Amino acid sequence: MPSYKVSYFTFKGLGEPVRFMLAYANVDFIDNRVEWEDWPKLKPTLPLGQLPLLEIDGRAFHHCIPICRYLGSIFNLTGSNAVENYEIDCIADTVNELRLKIAMWYYSYKRVKNEKYDELINDSIPYYLGKIEDQAATKDGYLALKGKTTWADIYAVAIFDYIHDLMGYDIVKDCKNIKKIQQKIMSADGVKRYLKNRPADQIITFN
Ligand SMILES: N[C@@H](CCC(=O)N[C@@H](CS)C(=O)NCC(=O)O)C(=O)O
Known part of the structure; x- marks a missing residue:
């Protein structure tokens, strides 16, 4: 089983679709919730300086919708043509x-x-x-x-x-x-389990 790690801030935002995709597929993942004070150090290391970031066995994927599309193709959640x-x-x-x-x-x-x-x-x-x-x-x-x-x-x-x-x-x-x-x-079982353990949001702003 590959290792999955989702990095996003401490709220739902664009990280939540990625977390939901993995939860729905019933795969374990590291839910790395990045605190605002740690952000300046992480930002320059990212492909576009933004989150969400998904790592699969260390390979980085970014942009929320392309990540969901990619996971969809792995988990048979795409169309047939x-x-x-x-x-x-x-x-x-x-x-x-x-x-x-x-x-x-x-x-x-x-x-x-x-x-x-x-x-x-x-x-x-x-x-x-x-x-x-x-x-x-x-x-x-x-x-x-x-x-x-x-x-x-x-x-x-x-x-x-x-x-x-x-x-x-x-x-x-x-x-x-x-x-x-x-x-x-x-x-769905995986999503129910995720929701049961989901940390409470701490909304931050980018101003
Ligand atoms: N096109 C990207 C947009 C990502 C994005 O805007 N991320 C915001 C949070 S929702 C971010 O990282 N903001 C902090 C920053 O740009 O410094 C995606 O769809 O994932």
């Missing part, structure tokens, strides 16, 4: 766009003047959630491929879990199809 893989990429990108809008608000506008909140909750969130929920409705309890869990389902569930922390409420609470996916991923 180029079009299916395109569908998976597309939905992951849509979830990432929503995440970016919310993170931008949380880490900049909210800190400054609590600006842009109305735009976020009246426009961006319903817009993206509507698209994702509609797609999930056509896939019968999956996000990208009907009848098959893919890495994008796991990525999305982990990102929604992170967004819950940023927004202070569950933005998908009324999305019954996204909820189905969430329930399926969160109740």
